[in-house]
Amino acid sequence: MADATSTDGTFPDIAEMRYEDAREELIGIVAKLEAGQAPLEDSMHLWRRGEALAAHCSTWLDGAQAEIERATRPAPAPGAATPPVHADDAVFDDDDA
Numbered sequence: 337m338a339d340a341t342s343t344d345g346t347f348p349d350i351a352e353m354r355y356e357d358a359r360e361e362l363i364g365i366v367a368k369l370e371a372g373q374a375p376l377e378d379s380m381h382l383w384r385r386g387e388a389l390a391a392h393c394s395t396w397l398d399g400a401q402a403e404i405e406r407a408t409r410p411a412p413a414p415g416a417a418t419p420p421v422h423a424d425d426a427v428f429d430d431d432d433a
Contacts, residue, residue, distance in 0.1 A: 347388045355396040362389040 350358065365386040368374055374382060 347385055350385075350388050350392050353389075353392060355393060358389045358392050358396070362386055362393065365389065 353361075365382050369379060369382055369386070
């Protein structure tokens with residue numbers, strides 16, 4: 337297979353992928369696996385890469401959901417105590433670094 341796999345079985349290139357690109361590749365992998373035409377070794381490699389892509393997409397979606405929830409949280413009433421900071425709240429975005 338053409339995709340680079342590290343010695344620990346991970347796919348380091350996936351970490352840098354945009355959500356849309358990872359999703360498109362995952363759709364292609366699912367189609368190949370459903371066709372059932374790939375040899376077993378290739379199918380296993382595709383399955384492992386598909387799992388890694390699915391996890392990457394899930395991480396992107398979880399992050400987007402958390403950002404939307406933070407952005408749509410109601411503002412505290414004047415004079416009200418500041419709401420506590422939660423562990424999953426980002427103090428700095430990548431743009432702030």
